Amino acid sequence: MLDYRTWHQKTDIATLTQAVWLCLLFCVALLPTSLTFAGDIRDLRVWRSPDYTRVVIDVDSHVEYSVFVLENPHRVVIDVSDSRMFADIAELDLADSPVKSVRSAARNQSDTRIVLDMDGAVNPSSFTLPPSEEFGDRLVVDLYDLGTEPPARPAEMTPTSPAGRQTIASASQRNIVVAIDAGHGGDDPGAIGYDGRIREKDVALAISRAVYERLRNIPGYEPVMIRQGDYYVRLQQRPQLARQNRADIFLSIHADSFSTSRAEGVTVYALSQTIAEDENIRRVAEKENSADLLGGVSGDTSLKNFEDDLALTLLDLSMTWSIEQSVAAGSYILNSMGTVARLRRDVPQQGNLWVLRSPDIPSLLIETGYLSNPTEAKRLNSADYQRRLADAIVQGVMNYFYERPPEGTLVAWQKANNQGPDRQYVVQRGDSLSLIAQRHNVNMSQLRAANSLRGDIVQLGQTLTIPGGGPVPVVSAPPTVSEHTISRGETLSGIAQQYRVSLSRLREANDLRNDTIRIGQVLLIPAY
Structure with a gap:
């Protein structure tokens, strides 16, 4: 028979256990939203048409992405920003397609890289599709055979x-x-x-x-x-x-x-x-x-x-x-x-x-x-x-x-409204500082200050900075990618120095956890 003291102790333990679970649930709810991913990849499908192969990637929401090709061997690389891979790519049916295999890996701790190993060279064309009655957001990559052309696409291509x-x-x-x-x-x-x-x-x-x-x-x-x-x-x-x-x-x-x-x-x-x-x-x-x-x-x-x-x-x-x-x-x-x-x-x-x-x-x-x-x-x-x-x-x-x-x-x-970035203007025949200021909707003092002018004299062909009210345009490197095949005696730091990129950028571009490399390994060389 259960006495009152034993019953009371068990009740206290149960109450404490419930309180702990409630606290854990509350803490989970307060975790930063940055741990969530905007475009998780739920499915990936491949099928063959007469002159191209279509790859459809189902994502949770609209995604930012990039597509580029590599040679020797031929590959198509798809980088999907702010995403995780949940699709089962091991069971894909690649029969009758030029895609030999599909592999993926996490990249930059937040992105997903999908690599399509190809039988030969192809012309990729990519675009996104909004949700429909049957499907959600999709990223579509069409792989056109050489000798055929991607059709006209709207700006979302x-x-x-x-x-x-x-x-x-x-x-x-x-x-x-x-x-x-x-x-x-x-x-x-x-x-x-x-x-x-x-x-x-x-x-x-x-x-x-x-x-x-x-x-x-x-x-x-x-x-x-x-x-x-x-x-x-x-x-x-x-x-x-x-x-x-x-x-x-x-x-x-x-x-x-x-x-x-x-x-x-x-x-x-x-x-x-x-x-x-x-x-x-x-x-x-x-x-x-x-x-x-x-x-x-x-x-x-x-x-x-x-x-x-x-x-x-x-x-x-x-x-x-x-x-x-x-x-x-x-x-x-x-x-x-x-x-x-x-x-x-x-x-x-x-x-x-x-x-x-x-x-x-x-x-x-x-x-x-x-x-x-x-x-x-x-x-x-x-x-x-x-x-x-x-x-x-x-x-x-x-x-x-x-x-x-x-x-x-x-x-x-x-x-x-005299907004936007600063811009350059080359003085033309017949120009004066006051005319240039009037034409660009800036006052004379702003124009003088932006160009370190002590007076109002300008010369034919002189380049003037027209001050704007907004930020200077952001200049970023073009997404050029090259490859390097490792030879005997080379080191990762030496390769980084050869291509004038930082060691950390070289590791990041190739998902390397350390500086260990092997002969014959192919490295992606980022623009910077």
């Missing part, structure tokens, strides 16, 4: 950084969309350097990626890459992709070559008026079999809705505006690029170039230099010089749009 999103103060203002077209690609190498090794397609892609990285960190701008890797996009499709993404400007990045090694310098091209007239006639002639558009970001107007004479008049007006804006933007970009590179021509040239034939989008082709010139080719092949060129191109784009901001954009709001 390239993830947008948080810096490119609109702030609370300007939530009603849209971003300026800049379409960046890296020339050539895939089987088309473009110009070949003096040494037979430097290829235009590689230089153009590196500079284009650097331009993209600069713009994605500047509020009010949304960059879109026309091609994101080493594959070819048809010339006719490039301006179409820019239009589908509602681009405000189209920049095609190239490098040139000549029969002699003496040619050097930057040249910027816009479409000529004569070619534009011929193009307008062609569009009208084909309007019954096409869906040519006018209106750019403001809306779509099909030529089919108009008689030939009226359609031709509308195209003439639109094309004339596009060429005028192209020449103006080209002048700003040349002024900026002239601070870091020699200019072969100091004004935009006009010619017959297919990628510039958009009647509704200002379009420019930028020849960044000559690969036939050994000195210039070495500079163009340098990551540091590529970043400096990218900075200059971005500065020119910003100067142009600050002078002529599209209505309803964040930049238009910034100009009206």
Whole structure:
């Protein structure tokens, strides 16, 4: 028989146990929310289509991600930020697909890296999908066979950084969309350097990626890459992709070559008026079999809705505006690029170039230099010089749009309220300090202070800093990745010194817990 004292002791123990559990539950509830992950990976599916393989990754919410390819052996790498892997990838059915195996690992203590080991080279195209009735958020990576092209995708094909999103103060203002077209690609190498090794397609892609990285960190701008890797996009499709993404400007990045090694310098091209007239006639002639558009970001107007004479008049007006804006933007970009590179021509040239034939989008082709010139080719092949060129191109784009901001954009709001980052302006013929201050909506004392001027005298060609009310643009390194295969006698610290990256960054890029490496091991070399 249970006496009262024994019963009372057991009751106290039970009460104490319940109290301890309640305290533990309360403490768990107070743990920092930073321990949660925004985009946990719940499932991964692979299936084969006639000309590509689709990889679908189910995630808890919209995710930031990056996709790049590696060779020798061929791999596609998918980095998903702020996520954990919960999908069972060991049981994936990879039959009839070029994917040999799938593996994953935690990265940076918060990200997930997924590696697809491939039978051969592929052209990746990626985009995200919002939740549907059947599925939640998804990240889709299509792996196109060589010889086929990824179809046109909307702007979400390239993830947008948080810096490119609109702030609370300007939530009603849209971003300026800049379409960046890296020339050539895939089987088309473009110009070949003096040494037979430097290829235009590689230089153009590196500079284009650097331009993209600069713009994605500047509020009010949304960059879109026309091609994101080493594959070819048809010339006719490039301006179409820019239009589908509602681009405000189209920049095609190239490098040139000549029969002699003496040619050097930057040249910027816009479409000529004569070619534009011929193009307008062609569009009208084909309007019954096409869906040519006018209106750019403001809306779509099909030529089919108009008689030939009226359609031709509308195209003439639109094309004339596009060429005028192209020449103006080209002048700003040349002024900026002239601070870091020699200019072969100091004004935009006009010619017959297919990628510039958009009647509704200002379009420019930028020849960044000559690969036939050994000195210039070495500079163009340098990551540091590529970043400096990218900075200059971005500065020119910003100067142009600050002078002529599209209505309803964040930049238009910034100009009206003297907000946004500091910017550069090159003094033109007929300028005075007071005129420049008035044009940029700043007072004279601010302009003098920003440029350490004691008086009001300025000189033709002088570069002035126009003070803004916001932060200076964040400059980050382009996401270039290279590889290094370890040889006998090498150490991790020696490799880090060779590539001028910190030892900690090298460990982080390769998920290394210590400095132990082995012969034949392949290391990823980060940009910095």
